[in-house]
Amino acid sequence: MKTRTEFMALSEAEAREIFRKTPGWSMEGKQIKREFQFRNFREAMDFVNEVARLAEEQDHHPDIFISYDKVSLTLSTHKVGGLTREDFTLAQKINGIL
Numbered sequence: 001m002k003t004r005t006e007f008m009a010l011s012e013a014e015a016r017e018i019f020r021k022t023p024g025w026s027m028e029g030k031q032i033k034r035e036f037q038f039r040n041f042r043e044a045m046d047f048v049n050e051v052a053r054l055a056e057e058q059d060h061h062p063d064i065f066i067s068y069d070k071v072s073l074t075l076s077t078h079k080v081g082g083l084t085r086e087d088f089t090l091a092q093k094i095n096g097i098l
Helices: 012-019 041-058 085-096
Strands: 026-028 031-037 063-067 070-075
Touching: 012 026, 012 085, 031 085, 041 063, 041 070, 041 085, 070 085
Parallel strands: none
Antiparallel strands: 026 031, 031 070, 063 070
């Protein structure tokens, strides 16, 4: 497992290249975001718990906002002040649990 000090910020060109392989997300400056809609609060929380499990495995944690049946996730590596490969890896894994 990588330590946070090993994370390297991507250049804008590198981030855009990897971003193309991350459907459903938007890139806003130095972060990527996605909103998920569920049928109810229970489904939203089940999803959040699965995201939390993935985040712990990756040792990389998104910002999570929950509003009843909607979940918004934001990924960025605060330590390096930008996007890293780890942000995109976690986003792709999150896409895989849908």
